[in-house]
Amino acid sequence: MNHKDIYEKIALFSKELKLPYILRHFKEELTEANKDSKTYDTFLYDLLEKEYDLRKDNGRKSRIRSARFPYKKYLEDLIIEDLPEDARNKVKVFSTLEFIETGQNIILAGNPGTGKTHMAIGLGIKACNVGYKVLFTTIPLLVNELKESRSEKNLRAFEKRFEKYDLIIADELGYISFDKEASELLFTYLSLRAGRKSTIITTNLSFERWDEIFKDPVMTAAMIDRLTHKSYIVNMNGNSYRLKETKRWLEEQ
Incomplete structure (x- = not known):
């Protein structure tokens, strides 16, 4: 599978799994990880942490709107x-x-x-x-x-x-x-x-x-x-x- 197909699949999986940060930023995160020679586990940790932070922030904003x-x-x-x-x-x-x-x-x-x-x-x-x-x-x-x-x-x-x-x-x-x-x-x-x-x-x-x-x-x-x-x-x-x-x-x- 070439890079284009992989990227398309990552985008599809991110959309289906409702992972908006990864959907929008995985390409730049990959570029940054390669540039910094991140290990796989560090890359995965950083990516999921940003997704988690976005979800928490969206939840906070949603609670304030709903209030x-x-x-x-x-x-x-x-x-x-x-x-x-x-x-x-x-x-x-x-x-x-x-x-x-x-x-x-x-x-x-x-x-x-x-x-x-x-x-x-x-x-x-x-x-x-x-x-x-x-x-x-x-x-x-x-x-x-x-x-x-x-x-x-x-x-x-x-x-x-x-x-x-x-x-x-x-x-x-x-x-x-x-x-x-x-x-x-x-x-x-x-x-x-x-x-x-x-x-x-x-x-x-x-x-x-x-x-x-x-x-x-x-x-x-x-x-x-x-x-x-x-x-x-x-x-x-x-x-x-x-x-x-x-x-x-x-x-x-």
Whole structure:
């Protein structure tokens, strides 16, 4: 078999075996290996390592896309001293992602603009980078999806998808109130994860005001009890992080 036939077969095998790095680069890798007089085992090791690295990187990018983040924010971009004191004390602990491993929740509660969503997305992206399955949603969007799934009798399928995530970020609890159906659905599906899988909730309301959203005091108490059990509760009240960020940006222009 001549070189042309061999190369065609390598390309075919790489395509069939879904080895995109080898498919695109095997010729230049062969040239480089011959130039450097690589042994067969070193050549094979280097080639497979690059294929493996590409697959890992593609998986990381796919997890970030699938998470549906509204925009990208990174923990490294947080200006720690601008965060409320309680967040400053806990962000380092959260960044280990141990809370996901132990199935603990994080509730970021405080006035708007103090860095709740930035911190939540930063933790979510870091989780995606190390291999966790993450979903970002707002509470209003989640409620709409639950209602649509119920009306189309697809709640069981939604439940299976909902349970597969290692981390769910549920943003903006408190911006709108819910009717009885929405409250029951939200209670049921957030409770499903309690104690097993992690959820980060951002809210602008203190717990005493959650009955303004859910209307039913008994359900509200049960929801708070389930979500806060063995959870991290972070006081995010403070000066606007977003305003400080904007002022800093304007000063740099």
